[in-house]
Amino acid sequence: MLLQLHQLRRQMCRGAYALDVDAIRWRAGDPGKRHATAARRTFSRLHLGTGGGLSVAVESLEAALSDMRELVVLLGGCPRVARQPYSAYLLMESCMFGRQMEKEQIIGFLLRSSQDLDVLPILGPREVGKWTLVEHVCLDERVRKHFAHIHRLSSDYEHHLSLIDGAARSLIVVGLDGGGGSGEEEERWRRLHASVRRRAHGGSKFILISRAGAHAGLGTAPPLWLRAPRREELWYFFRALAFGGADPEGLPKLLRVAMALFAGIHDPAAFAAAGLIAASLRADLSARSWRRVLGVYAGATDWRGVFLCRPVNGAPGVPCTFRDRRKSTGAATARSVLPGVTMLDLVTGGAVLPGGETRFDVLVWRSRIPPYASYVATCDVGRARQVVAVEKKRARTRRRRQQGEERDELISLKKR
Structure with missing residues (x-):
């Protein structure tokens, strides 16, 4: 019975993912929609993981639901367990998922x-x-x-x-x-x-x-x-955290942004990455805010990427890299010993950079369920500036090379 319920949960998550992907597909195929191009770009980065589309997901769900009458009768004599994930969608961060x-x-x-x-x-x-x-x-x-x-x-x-x-x-x-x-x-x-x-x-x-x-x-x-969690299961978790009590079907613009962000989650600590990004989304359920979060994470899909930190005092953005991520549990996760600055606050404009410091620790994410694991990383402003300078130099070199090739091609045409 546990195996059958586990399979039913898996197919439910797969069905929810297939429906959301199908909504993005429909929006991408409608040239009359304002965001059709962005939707096509988002859809190109998505995949069902287990193969197939909406029809295959429906067939799999129907197969999982077959012979459920006997299962329901047998479950009537079993001790109840927590009704998850649906009944706990508002408290997903405080529950062990899946x-x-x-x-x-x-x-x-x-x-x-x-x-x-x-x-x-x-x-x-x-x-x-x-x-x-x-x-x-x-x-x-x-x-x-x-x-x-x-x-x-x-x-x-x-x-x-x-x-x-x-x-x-x-x-x-x-x-x-x-x-x-x-x-x-x-x-x-x-x-x-x-x-x-x-x-x-x-x-x-x-x-x-x-x-x-x-x-x-x-x-x-x-x-x-x-x-590791399947992509469909991780999407269900991410969507519940990002939208909270809101209905994603009534917010198609936010659904597209959420899927674009989800497509970039490939960190080994998938639940931590999903929780971090979802928290920044749920703070403000507006398309403008979600597109700003997408812009923050678009160029950095792992903790070694360069982020543009936005101090609340309106000063220009400062590039930061988050390196040397480490995990701690137990007594080491006491709030008194954790960094006071969070990565989320830095990249979304909720905290001021420590004055004069170019290297400092930040709290990446803290789990709300036992054993209350915390992820801490070192924000390195100096290294980020070096990375940006090197990338700008490479971009100038590529531009000069391209201009030289175009000039040589023009001279060759004139000689002909």
């Missing part, structure tokens, strides 16, 4: 009776939400009642063995470095597992988090693989 099936699978593993020290590996690429998923599992009331202690151990877990109480049922979450499954790291893990197993209470369990596929064999249960 991981309900995986969450229930992990909880089922943890609540399963066993006298052995079972291990569940959770694997996937970076920034896919492994720690976020596990944190939501640990906060679930069923898990908190089942385990007397929940331990979260980092890469130096061997130094925290004394904290594990062998007399009580414990859940131990261990994060491996994921350095390709090195023999040294695996040996350290086996020593930890053997040490805890000798004195652990029956029913204690391990969750192993890693990016390395080679660590799949370290568990006693089949590993849970997390994938």
Whole structure:
């Protein structure tokens, strides 16, 4: 049933994406529309990801809806889970999006009776939400009642063995470095597992988090693989955050701008990038404001691009690059230690640049859900000016070369 519901959610997101793409296609094909050219340019950057158009999406949704009567009857006897994503569209930033099936699978593993020290590996690429998923599992009331202690151990877990109480049922979450499954790291893990197993209470369990596929064999249960969100699912998330309670179908101009911005999101931290851009859109639901945000992000689709920061005092825009992005969780995300200037404020004109400084830290984005990850980057004004100067020099060189080629061609024609 979880698999069928997961498939239904996926097809729902795909259908919503197909409808929005079809609206852009219709607008691009109408020469009478004022923004037809811009719509065609936006549509050329979009794709359905899984192939096909609106008709294929409808067929897939109909297939997912087949035999739903039996499913509804069976679900009547199951405990209710959060009705997402639709019922939480106004609170999407405060909800874990699209991981309900995986969450229930992990909880089922943890609540399963066993006298052995079972291990569940959770694997996937970076920034896919492994720690976020596990944190939501640990906060679930069923898990908190089942385990007397929940331990979260980092890469130096061997130094925290004394904290594990062998007399009580414990859940131990261990994060491996994921350095390709090195023999040294695996040996350290086996020593930890053997040490805890000798004195652990029956029913204690391990969750192993890693990016390395080679660590799949370290568990006693089949590993849970997390994938990056599909484009259709990410679009549903992005659209809900950007429009809030507004209906995108009644705002076609904003829908086109939103899709143009969405087409440029290719950052590994897709949810963070979507949340950052959507927040700047939702602040002002006007076409002028959204086109200004599009202009800000048009020339920089990753954090290394050059942005034009706009101080609120009306001074000329200052080029900035955002480098050395780093992620922190836990105590390091306390608001008192985070930078007071945000990237969003800098690029949209909501903050003044620190006087006289050319390098300073900015808060890129802060998650509103556990474990409350924060992304901080260094704004480098000096490097951005160098990049702009080099690009201008290259542009002048290309222009002179083109003018020289045109002059030579004109001389050649005159000689003929």
